[in-house]
Amino acid sequence: MKYNYQQLQSDYVKSAVKTHFNTDSMYILEGSEITTIYIEDGPLFVIIDGEVTCQSTTLKLNAENLSKIAAVARVIQTAITLTCPEFEKEVQ
DSSP states (O other): OEEOGGGGGSHHHHHHHHHHHSOOOEEEEEOSSOEEEEETTSOEEEEETTEEEEEEOSSOOSHHHHHHHHHHHHHHHHHHHHHOEEOOOOOO
16 A cells, blocks of 8 residues: 655644654655655654654653654554545456
């Protein structure tokens, strides 16, 4: 399935990032196999085949920061599932 990850620049996702990481600076780098999302002074999320994982972070991995990372990952995953898929039109 193809995805349009630029849809992740929505207010919904940026609001979650701002709430948890005090910034709305989010950079999306789309590649042919992997898409990365870098949140300024925060974690780096990697998307492979529509599934998001956190690959690195500059934050200490205490309970509060893990909770923030998980919350933002859930919002990103929800946005990928609901708004990013691109469906091909059937030719008749």
